[in-house]
Amino acid sequence: MMKRKPILRVTSKVFMPFILLFALYVQFHGDFGPGGGFQAGVIFASSFILYALIFGLHDAKMVMPSSVLEVLAALGVLLYAGVGVVSFFVGDNYLNYNSLAHDPLHGQHYGILLVELGVGVTVFAAMTLIFYTFAGRGR
Amino acid sequence: MQYNEIINPGLYNYWIVIFLMMIGFYIVIARGNLVKKLVGLNIFQTSVFVLYISMGKVVGGTAPIFGEGFEVFSNPLPHVLILTAIVVGVATTALGLSLVVRIREAYGTIEEEDIHAQEEDF
Amino acid sequence: MAVTAIVILRIKNLFTVVMLGGIYSLLSAQMFVNLDAVDVAFTEAAVGAGISTVLMLGTLALTSREEKSEKKSSRTFWLPLVVVFSTGIALIYGTLDMPDYGDPNAPVHHHVAPRYLLDSEGEVGMPNVVTSVLASYRGFDTLGETTVVFTALVGVLILLATRRRRKDNDAPTLADLEEQEDDA
Structure with missing residues (x-):
């Protein structure tokens, strides 16, 4: 596929783990600095898009099959909605995180972390899958 | 820093927004190419983002992240609204682009005039 | 930024248009930093300049790269211009009641x-504060937005992934795009 472009192949391979790490940092550091689920999902997706651009769609699908992505996209929304349902069961309003832990502040922390995770997973899966379908359409 | 009545920046932020918005609007209604229409729609969209964010700006404020030594913050509410709007915007753009791809497959062109001409032939 | 927008208006080559769209997004991200919206700037830089440019390029690979030069009849030229100018003037009249910047x-x-x-x-x-408003105070909004992203994904899959599935190896890679560039 891109046998003739060693520089692109090597640099993208070197950069991949850093992009993934940065995405995770953005995901979980969103409470303290700029960042959060939306941005982290997009950055995570962009690393896979880079991989698919350089090594071809087939290799990217070996790493992250589209069936897994379809499940992940639904799972993210479910995680978000599920956090709301859990706060129902512990006796509070929908999506009110105060009662998720004994201390309301900790409850808020858990709630926001889980909700951001749901957002991040959905956005990542959606963006990557949209790219897969566009690229896989062929001419 | 206090809000200064003398060095008043006035309303120029709204005028920038309107200028960008009208360029996007013109591309959408005057250009026949569907991809270019979507780019124009993106320009329009970004101008709306700028409108919201510039309304949230407070002179002398900083980004709404708590830290020592900062008292004045800009309004976080428009930031939240626009943050989600950007991601939703790209998702809907992807949907529009996929429609363009299907139109191309059905008609063999992405120019509005050619599509109309083919429709009239039927 | 305005200059980029005008150039986008004038240029016929769609490849250039899409690239300028990316530059436009980056410039607007810089503008958001100046306006204290770091979260928004982050998102705009990642989404507008990254993902949407890539998606547009993918569409161009599937369709055509040149905009057809249209015949300039007076109707197609003047009518939109009049509409745009009158709308713009009405909007500027509306801003006179708005509060000042900052x-x-x-x-x-x-x-x-x-x-x-x-x-x-x-x-x-x-x-x-942006995170706490996003995920806690306005959790319902964000749930809705996440659902919209999911729904858009489903829409794209319905439109594009059903018919005519090809072998994955046929997908346009960077190499194919460059070969296309060489051919042109």
């Missing part, structure tokens, strides 16, 4: 924003 006494800063800024540290305990 005015701390503007109505937007007095409804719910003080609550977020003053109480969120005690109620949510997060230094980043």
